[in-house]
Amino acid sequence: GDAAGGSFSVIGSASSSDSGGSMSLVAGDSSAIDGGAASFNAGSSSGGDGGDLSLSSGSGAVSGGSVELIGGEGSSSLGGEITITSGRGVDTSSGLVSLSSEDAGTSGVSGSLSLSTGTATVGDSGSVTLASGSSASGTGGSMVLSVGSGDAAGGSFSVIGSASSSDSGGSMSLVAGDSSAIDGGAASFNAGSSSGGDGGDLSLSSGSGAVSGGSVELIGGEGSSSLGGEITITSGRGVDTSSGLVSLSSEDAGTSGVSGSLSLSTGTATVGDSGSVTLASGSSASGTGGSMVLSVGSGDAAGGS
Secondary structure, three states: OOOOOOOOOOOOOOOOOOOOOOOOOOOOOOOOOOOOOOOOOOOOOOOOOOOOOOOOOOOOOOOOOOOOOOOOOOOOOOOOOOOOOOOOOOOOOOOOOOOOOOOOOOOOOOOOOOOOOOOOOOOOOOOOOOOOOOOOOOOOOOOOOOOOOOOOOOOOOOOOOOOOOOOOOOOOOOOOOOOOOOOOOOOOOOOOOOOOOOOOOOOOOOOOOOOOOOOOOOOOOOOEEEEEOOOOOOOOOOOOOOOOOOOOOOOOOOOOOOOOOOOOOOOOOOOOEEEOOOOOOOOOOOOOOOOOOOOOOOOOOOEEE
């Protein structure tokens, strides 16, 4: 009609003493070729917004109904895919995609959100990719992974490579973006601050091994036409008290073996002076300047030289 198109409703019967009536729309099976397709489409509009499509389960006095999207099983080939894609904006922005659980009620917890691939008995299991889009004339999309605050404690955030009993454990790599025009992207790892207690610790440690333990390397970046990247290790400032300790040491040796060496050295130079080494204690405005002690270890055979 000229006013509005006709509506179409399929409603199961209500009941006050038993379950409400079920509703089932099923495409036809086939024993020869493909099963029949099922399609639910909202209407398009040439002058306004397209129609909304809503799939919602019913509310309940005990638990709300579930909503399931399940791809079909494939006996000799792939299982059915599930694709959720927002609409394209021909002249403007594409539509938002949001996956979230609802807020909790007055007593209870909010629902969990899980993204996971299935296991595999033969071959590799599926991968998970979280990626923002590129931009031809603007800024690439950001990605934020944040955990919620809490009245008791803030939420934890963990990234763990998979374990293996027959091969190497899974690797983990966090890499900032490269640039062919200006500066490469910065990478930052910061523990949390506290206005009422201690700041969070930051720990970088390699794994233990049945043969050798893993190494830890801090390497500044290479500069092609100017300086290489600097490495600075500085303890925290104590606003009203002492600053933090800085300790460089190797661990004690085991029952058989020697303790690890400690080396402080600058690189060689082919043109110009090589870098200098400075060991200096700090000055004091109202006390004693810091001491410096160089001592060698004692030994059962002979003391160190």
